[in-house]
Amino acid sequence: MGVKRYVAKRTLQAIGVVYVVATAVFVAVRSVPGDPARLVLGGNAEPDELAAVRAELGLDQPIHVQYYRWMADLARGDLGDSIYTGQSVGASIANAAEPTLSIGLVGITIAILIAIPAGIVSATRRDRWEDYVATGVAFLGISMPSFWIGIVLLLTVGTAVPAIPSFGYASISEGVVPWLSHVILPAAAVGLPYAGIITRMTRSSMLEVLSEDYMQTARAKGLPPRLVLFKHGLQNALMPVVTVAGILFALLLGGIVAVEMVFGVQGFGRLLIRSIERQDFPIVQGSVIVVSIIFVFMNLFVDLLYMSINPKIKYGGGA
Amino acid sequence: MSTDYGDADTFFGVRLDRFERLYEAVAGDYKATFGLVTVTLFVLAAIFAPELAPYDPMAQEYAIMQAPSLSSAHPLGTDSFGRDLLSRMMYGARVSLGVSLGAVTIGAVVGVSLGVVAGYFGGWVDDALMRFVDVLWAFPWLLVAIMLVAIFGQGVWNVIAAIAFAYIDDFARLARGEVLSIREEEFVLAAKNIGLGDLGIMTEEVLPNAVAPLIVQFTVLIARAILAESTLSFLGIGVKPTTPTWGALLGQGRSLIGQAWWISIVPGVAIVITVLGINLFGDALRDAFDVRGEGGSP
Numbered sequence: 001m002g003v004k005r006y007v008a009k010r011t012l013q014a015i016g017v018v019y020v021v022a023t024a025v026f027v028a029v030r031s032v033p034g035d036p037a038r039l040v041l042g043g044n045a046e047p048d049e050l051a052a053v054r055a056e057l058g059l060d061q062p063i064h065v066q067y068y069r070w071m072a073d074l075a076r077g078d079l080g081d082s083i084y085t086g087q088s089v090g091a092s093i094a095n096a097a098e099p100t101l102s103i104g105l106v107g108i109t110i111a112i113l114i115a116i117p118a119g120i121v122s123a124t125r126r127d128r129w130e131d132y133v134a135t136g137v138a139f140l141g142i143s144m145p146s147f148w149i150g151i152v153l154l155l156t157v158g159t160a161v162p163a164i165p166s167f168g169y170a171s172i173s174e175g176v177v178p179w180l181s182h183v184i185l186p187a188a189a190v191g192l193p194y195a196g197i198i199t200r201m202t203r204s205s206m207l208e209v210l211s212e213d214y215m216q217t218a219r220a221k222g223l224p225p226r227l228v229l230f231k232h233g234l235q236n237a238l239m240p241v242v243t244v245a246g247i248l249f250a251l252l253l254g255g256i257v258a259v260e261m262v263f264g265v266q267g268f269g270r271l272l273i274r275s276i277e278r279q280d281f282p283i284v285q286g287s288v289i290v291v292s293i294i295f296v297f298m299n300l301f302v303d304l305l306y307m308s309i310n311p312k313i314k315y316g317g318g319a
Numbered sequence: 320m321s322t323d324y325g326d327a328d329t330f331f332g333v334r335l336d337r338f339e340r341l342y343e344a345v346a347g348d349y350k351a352t353f354g355l356v357t358v359t360l361f362v363l364a365a366i367f368a369p370e371l372a373p374y375d376p377m378a379q380e381y382a383i384m385q386a387p388s389l390s391s392a393h394p395l396g397t398d399s400f401g402r403d404l405l406s407r408m409m410y411g412a413r414v415s416l417g418v419s420l421g422a423v424t425i426g427a428v429v430g431v432s433l434g435v436v437a438g439y440f441g442g443w444v445d446d447a448l449m450r451f452v453d454v455l456w457a458f459p460w461l462l463v464a465i466m467l468v469a470i471f472g473q474g475v476w477n478v479i480a481a482i483a484f485a486y487i488d489d490f491a492r493l494a495r496g497e498v499l500s501i502r503e504e505e506f507v508l509a510a511k512n513i514g515l516g517d518l519g520i521m522t523e524e525v526l527p528n529a530v531a532p533l534i535v536q537f538t539v540l541i542a543r544a545i546l547a548e549s550t551l552s553f554l555g556i557g558v559k560p561t562t563p564t565w566g567a568l569l570g571q572g573r574s575l576i577g578q579a580w581w582i583s584i585v586p587g588v589a590i591v592i593t594v595l596g597i598n599l600f601g602d603a604l605r606d607a608f609d610v611r612g613e614g615g616s617p
Contacts, residue, residue, distance in 0.1 A: 016450075145546050147569070148569060253459055258553055287462060
């Protein structure tokens with residue numbers, strides 16, 4: 001199978017997955033026990049109010065018309081409007097996205113800055129104290145919920161360093177320093193478990209690479225050990241680490257939502273939790289779809305990236 | 320068990336010499352011993368919570384309600400309603416550990432069934448089932464949980480369902496991979512030749528030989544499920560807010576963090592020790608069963 005066909009096939013598959021997710025969300029929301037309109041308006045709503053909300057949600061239409069509309073709107077990028085604020089779901093999510101993305105990106109950066117060196121040291125100094133410290137801390141990292149790390153950071157760093165605000169968020173448009181000082185603690189809380197996972201993966205992947213024949217050959221050729229390690233070793237060791245980046249995104253998102261609550265950040269997590277409290281279905285269903293689209297296409301991207309940096313991978317064929 | 324492994328005895332299809340190796344791995348490794356001992360202690364505390372807890376977890380002491388504090392009467396302090404934190408933690412362990420165990424068990428049963436059937440039959444069955452698994456995987460678990468709560472309200476079973484849902488694809492992929500490597504083994508072909516049915520071959524020949532990596536997976540996911548449950552409870556979308564769980568206790572402590580830091584710290588420590596213990600034990604299992612996987616020590 002050619003590269004183009006493979007890319008096309010995988011893209012179609014990804015679109016197919018998103019289509020099924022959208023259908024499942026449609027079915028799920030319509031299987032709400034009782035009347036969604038009553039859920040929205042509360043117990044003692046007037047019949048004409050209920051009818052108005054039903055019409056607004058399109059619930060007065062036959063089910064196949066609802067489904068068709070749902071998919072047609074989705075294809076145009078229209079996720080509906082918030083029941084509560086009237087703002088479009090797309091705009092609501094976009095407005096809440098900046099703090100969440102900031103925490104996520106800074107968190108991943110912190111994780112990588114810690115984990116890759118820690119993993120390399122751990123593998124090259126195997127069974128020495130450096131290795132024990134690195135693997136021990138990594139184990140601890142993957143065993144802590146992010147939001148709890150956030151609380152601990154808040155109580156320690158947050159109170160000890162007055163320059164670091166422990167609450168809220170400052171947009172990057174207000175300047176990099178206020179932005180980073182607000183983001184750093186939540187990002188660390190999200191990034192540390194992530195760092196634990198990447199350290200462990202880098203370590204085991206590096207250990208495997210170190211025992212490969214081409215490493216022996218490179219050393220035997222008389223290349224400096226550092227060059228062998230970084231050029232031949234690291235390049236190959238990091239590939240499997242890259243592939244899981246997409247999978248870890250899901251883990252990261254769960255962490256960010258909870259960490260936003262700890263630090264009072266008005267991001268995507270806050271939006272989600274508030275939407276549940278308000279029974280704001282369009283936001284909840286829109287979020288599920290947006291996140292799965294990001295998730296599916298990020299993995300597709302990682303997959304194709306992996307394929308392009310590793311020519312040994314065959315496209316097509318097996319799983 | 321109809322499979323003949325030569326002279327090795329088996330237990331649920333795992334050869335007993337593997338358990339001997341497991342015993343050696345745990346006994347000879349202080350990390351694994353620590354893991355096993357702490358997890359056992361927490362499980363015992365959860366099971367015997369009614370006998371061991373010093374107070375009724377729901378009983379409120381109005382005298383200390385305004386000033387939650389650490390004292391000799393309440394070694395781990397009290398929460399904002401004057402309820403003993405140690406007792407609530409013990410009862411909380413029942414929910415936190417029970418939900419995790421339930422969720423991973425359901426995820427394992429559904430996922431392994433899908434994976435074994437897909438791997439065993441191959442062809443279009445495999446294609447269809449694995450595409451289905453792809454779709455499951457594309458749902459972010461947290462949002463599934465949020466949707467379930469938004470639609471059906473809070474409750475133990477919704478939390479279990481949401482977490483189980485997230486693990487089906489892990490088990491399905493793993494089981495399928497194992498089955499693919501076992502399917503063409505001679506003993507499976509022999510079982511076919513003597514006329515054993517597909518179901519019989521799957522449950523009696525194939526599955527027992529795939530059990531070691533599945534046990535490791537199960538252990539690792541229990542640890543992740545405890546974290547997931549605590550996150551949901553912390554967010555207030557877990558089990559009912561009145562039920563004590565470790566995550567919910569943490570969530571309630573958040574508003575009192577200035578006056579009573581321990582309400583936020585103590586349940587967290589319990590979560591970390593338990594999850595760490597399970598992870599360490601899982602790592603020892605991985606070594607003992609010689610299973611390769613994420614972060615496994617080579």
